[in-house]
Amino acid sequence: xxxxxxxGLGKRFGPVTALNGAxxxxxxxxxxxxxxxxxxxxxxxLSILAGLLPADEGEILLRGExxxxxxxxxxxxxxxxxxHQHFALVPEFSVLENLMxxxxxxxxxxxxxxxxxxxxxxxxETGLDVALDAPVKTLGVGExxxxxxxxxxxxEPAILILDEPTAVLSPQEVExxxxxxxxxxxxxTAVLMVAHKLDEVLAxxxxxxxxxxxxxxxxxxxxxxxxxxxxxxxxxAREAGSVVHLRxxxxxxxxxxxAEGDPVAELRRVVVVDGRGVTRLRDVSLExxxxxxxxxxxxxxNGQRQLAxxxxxxxxxxxxxxxxxxxxxxxxxxxxxxxLVEDFDLTENLALRLHRWPRFRRGPFLDWRTLEARxxxxxxxxxxxxxxxxxxxxxxxxxxxxxxxxxxxxxGEPEFLVAESPTRGLDVAGESYVHQVLRDLRxxxxxxxxxxxxxTDLDEILALADRFFVMVRGRLVPIxxxxxxxxxxxxxxxxxx
Amino acid sequence: MTATRSWVAAVMALVATVAVAxxxxxxxxFDPGEALxxxxxxxxxxxxVFLSITxxxxxxxxxxxxAVAIAFRAGIWNIGAEGQLYAGAVAGTxxxxxxxxxxxxxxxxxxxxxAGAVAGxxxxxVPAWLKLRSGVSEVITTILMNFVAIHLAGWLVHGPMxxxxxxxxxxxxxxxxxxxxxxxxGTRLHLGFALAIxxxxxxxxxxxxxxxxxQVRAVGANPEAARVAGRLRSRRTLLxxxxxxxxxAGLAGAVEVSGxxxxxxxxxxxxxxxxxxxxALLAGLSPLGVLFTGTLFGALEGGAGAMQRVADVPAGWVxxxxxxxxxxxxxxxxxxxxxxxx
Numbered sequence: 001x002x003x004x005x006x007x008g009l010g011k012r013f014g015p016v017t018a019l020n021g022a023x024x025x026x027x028x029x030x031x032x033x034x035x036x037x038x039x040x041x042x043x044x045x046l047s048i049l050a051g052l053l054p055a056d057e058g059e060i061l062l063r064g065e066x067x068x069x070x071x072x073x074x075x076x077x078x079x080x081x082x083x084h085q086h087f088a089l090v091p092e093f094s095v096l097e098n099l100m101x102x103x104x105x106x107x108x109x110x111x112x113x114x115x116x117x118x119x120x121x122x123x124x125e126t127g128l129d130v131a132l133d134a135p136v137k138t139l140g141v142g143e144x145x146x147x148x149x150x151x152x153x154x155x156e157p158a159i160l161i162l163d164e165p166t167a168v169l170s171p172q173e174v175e176x177x178x179x180x181x182x183x184x185x186x187x188x189t190a191v192l193m194v195a196h197k198l199d200e201v202l203a204x205x206x207x208x209x210x211x212x213x214x215x216x217x218x219x220x221x222x223x224x225x226x227x228x229x230x231x232x233x234x235x236x237a238r239e240a241g242s243v244v245h246l247r248x249x250x251x252x253x254x255x256x257x258x259a260e261g262d263p264v265a266e267l268r269r270v271v272v273v274d275g276r277g278v279t280r281l282r283d284v285s286l287e288x289x290x291x292x293x294x295x296x297x298x299x300x301x302n303g304q305r306q307l308a309x310x311x312x313x314x315x316x317x318x319x320x321x322x323x324x325x326x327x328x329x330x331x332x333x334x335x336x337x338x339x340l341v342e343d344f345d346l347t348e349n350l351a352l353r354l355h356r357w358p359r360f361r362r363g364p365f366l367d368w369r370t371l372e373a374r375x376x377x378x379x380x381x382x383x384x385x386x387x388x389x390x391x392x393x394x395x396x397x398x399x400x401x402x403x404x405x406x407x408x409x410x411x412g413e414p415e416f417l418v419a420e421s422p423t424r425g426l427d428v429a430g431e432s433y434v435h436q437v438l439r440d441l442r443x444x445x446x447x448x449x450x451x452x453x454x455x456t457d458l459d460e461i462l463a464l465a466d467r468f469f470v471m472v473r474g475r476l477v478p479i480x481x482x483x484x485x486x487x488x489x490x491x492x493x494x495x496x497x
Numbered sequence: 498m499t500a501t502r503s504w505v506a507a508v509m510a511l512v513a514t515v516a517v518a519x520x521x522x523x524x525x526x527f528d529p530g531e532a533l534x535x536x537x538x539x540x541x542x543x544x545x546v547f548l549s550i551t552x553x554x555x556x557x558x559x560x561x562x563x564a565v566a567i568a569f570r571a572g573i574w575n576i577g578a579e580g581q582l583y584a585g586a587v588a589g590t591x592x593x594x595x596x597x598x599x600x601x602x603x604x605x606x607x608x609x610x611x612a613g614a615v616a617g618x619x620x621x622x623v624p625a626w627l628k629l630r631s632g633v634s635e636v637i638t639t640i641l642m643n644f645v646a647i648h649l650a651g652w653l654v655h656g657p658m659x660x661x662x663x664x665x666x667x668x669x670x671x672x673x674x675x676x677x678x679x680x681x682x683g684t685r686l687h688l689g690f691a692l693a694i695x696x697x698x699x700x701x702x703x704x705x706x707x708x709x710x711x712q713v714r715a716v717g718a719n720p721e722a723a724r725v726a727g728r729l730r731s732r733r734t735l736l737x738x739x740x741x742x743x744x745x746a747g748l749a750g751a752v753e754v755s756g757x758x759x760x761x762x763x764x765x766x767x768x769x770x771x772x773x774x775x776x777a778l779l780a781g782l783s784p785l786g787v788l789f790t791g792t793l794f795g796a797l798e799g800g801a802g803a804m805q806r807v808a809d810v811p812a813g814w815v816x817x818x819x820x821x822x823x824x825x826x827x828x829x830x831x832x833x834x835x836x837x838x839x
Contacts, residue, residue, distance in 0.1 A: 312725075314724075314725065327728060330725070330726075332725050332726070337719075337721050337722070338721045338722055338724075338725040338726060339722065339725070339726055340719075340722055340726065341715060341718045341719040341722045341723070341726075342719070343718045343719070344714075344715075344718060348711070348714075348715075349726075351711060352715060352722065352723070352726045352727040353726060353727065353728065355708055355711055355712070355727075356708065361708055364707050364708055364709065365706050365707055365708070366706060366707065366708055366711055368706070405726070408726070
């Protein structure tokens with residue numbers, strides 16, 4: 001029986017198209033792997049199915065019936081349950097109390113024993129093992145996830161959506177989890193599972209759907225695919241005439257001579273262990289020379305954030321040596337949270353970095369007149385569409401905000417720049433502007449700069465970088481340029497040998 | 498904080514205060530016209546009333562209002578201005594009593610002021626340390642420190658610092674040299690008012706023109722961006738703001754003793770440090786705005802006595818107005834802000 005059929009699904013967020021005619025068909029009793037790069041539209045697609053987001057176009061059929069799903073409550077009523085990447089459990093409550101939240105019934109009754117009975121029966125049936133009376137805050141992530149799954153399963157969903165369920169689990173936990181997924185499917189549930197790791201999908205899925213740039217590019221039974229063909233589908237074959245294609249062709253014809261000169265930044269055997277004891281960077285060594293863009297691609301959560309922070313001089317490594325120029329220029333990933341003070345005007349936002357420079361201060365005082373003049377120049381140089389230096393930053397569009405960040409970080413002709421997903425959320429014009437700025441900085445006649453570009457967007461890396469790396473589970477792996485670069489990087493990002 | 502926004506805040510403050518005042522009076526069965534008339538008469542009916550009642554009361558409100566404003570601007574929720582004021586009053590009194598009677602006022606008064614400021618700053622050290630070390634909410638700790646300071650002052654005037662005869666719960670009066678000179682003869686307006694104006698202007702200039710003031714504003718407006726884009730170590734900035742905030746409130750305590758009461762009393766402050774939160778919020782956290790809102794609340798509290806005598810409105814009513822005004826202004830501000838973000 002076809003449990004769910006999605007056709008022609010479209011969704012836009014402002015200028016960004018998240019889904020563009022995506023489709024997916026899953027049968028009752030099957031494990032269905034949903035794959036795609038970051039930003040391919042997987043989470044958007046499943047969020048629409050779970051009633052969290054409205055679709056702009058397209059149709060959803062459940063058990064053959066066309067439905068419109070306006071809210072998570074409606075989704076639950078239609079038998080769709082979703083386990084999120086970030087758990088929605090009350091940490092102070094016990095597991096049982098969490099299960100009772102949202103249990104249907106009169107407000108004043110506490111169905112403690114009823115829920116306990118149902119949960120125990122469910123645990124027995126599926127082999128899920130959760131201590132019902134333990135406070136959630138005392139549980140590890142794996143157990144929390146099982147609690148979340150029990151909570152969703154108590155609603156007896158016909159369709160179970162798991163959004164990157166294995167991302168938080170240890171390898172031993174993953175094994176048990178995949179067995180559980182199999183058991184649930186065998187009992188008749190259609191399980192839709194988003195995953196980044198191909199081997200897990202290949203181990204458990206009956207069918208796969210691959211999304212790329214918001215559209216479905218592959219639907220196939222498990223037997224017809226392997227890791228290589230899935231990776232290829234996810235990152236895409238070379239598209240004739242595309243920027244990437246031209247860039248790659250150019251690269252092959254005329255290999256840029258390797259950058260020379262003393263490195264402007266250097267990491268040697270850098271290790272970062274975060275506050276929770278998880279190793280984020282493992283033995284990372286890197287030299288960045290003037291006149292090159294070092295491209296680092298990777299699926300989010302593989303240590304790029306920590307790499308960016310160490311390179312920006314913001315995070316001290318747990319181990320290893322770091323040599324950086326004073327105050328490296330840094331374009332952080334989240335411009336609204338980290339790149340700008342939205343309540344400040346543009347002059348003040350430039351002053352964030354410049355206020356300590358002797359040029360812009362007189363003793364203990366800021367030289368606002370010079371700062372304002374400098375901001376005025378920057379508005380012209382970077383074609384920032386704003387009324388003037390006293391426009392508040394939050395009134396600007398994302399693209400113009402990013403230009404403000406660029407203007408600030410490129411002040412003083414930096415010899416070293418770290419850019420973390422610098423075009424995220426920008427439209428095509430904004431993207432090509434940022435790319436041009438980075439190229440100009442690298443090729444600057446009076447002293448080229450060394451740049452590290454960290455991005456989850458493989459195309460961006462391929463279009464700009466001179467040397468290529470992927471980050472996988474905290475390791476920085478070099479990828480040699482040459483034929484099939486795109487495919488080899490895609491495979492590298494996904495941890496396929 | 499732009500100029501327009503602080504003006505909007507100031508006008509909003511006035512309108513909200515008058516509306517809340519009239520509304521609560523009408524609800525209580527009083528004649529708002531008569532009662533507010535008495536309030537105006539009693540707070541600014543004549544120049545000498547305005548100087549002796551309203552402005553004298555405005556001094557501690559302005560100083561503690563500045564203490565709250567600087568803290569809130571940096572994202573520190575210092576609710577402890579009341580306790581810091583008491584700490585300053587205790588230290589100021591103690592030093593005023595300890596210095597020899599013959600000492601010149603040019604030395605004694607600055608020394609008393611400094612003692613108040615240092616004691617106020619010392620009173621936030623524990624909350625600041627707990628906040629910056631382990632993230633303990635300063636809201637809770639500064640409130641708790643209020644109780645410690647208030648009861649400490651109460652114990653002192655019943656015990657070690659009680660006047661020699663041991664009759665009244667108050668300290669001996671400080672010497673002439675430790676008393677602030679009057680600004681206008683024939684009134685009670687003392688030098689502390691000038692000091693409050695100087696402090697407000699200095700704080701405004703500090704935030705507006707100095708590197709350190711800019712860092713305070715950046716940390717308060719967006720700590721993440723201040724760290725990443727501004728390369729600031731916010732912990733150090735925050736520590737200084739904690740201390741400055743406590744010092745300003747402590748100064749208010751020393752000024753109150755040295756300019757008004759001349760002795761340490763158990764109920765030295767009728768809650769200046771709490772009203773200060775309203776003063777600062779209504780001013781949109783702008784130091785110059787605090788001069789106006791501090792005076793406004795000085796008039797409200799000062800005129801309340803006259804209103805009680807003439808119109809029989811209980812003095813506690815002013816507290817209600819203060820509280821309701823904070824609520825309405827905070828609500829309006831949130832609504833405006835919400836509209837902008839949405």
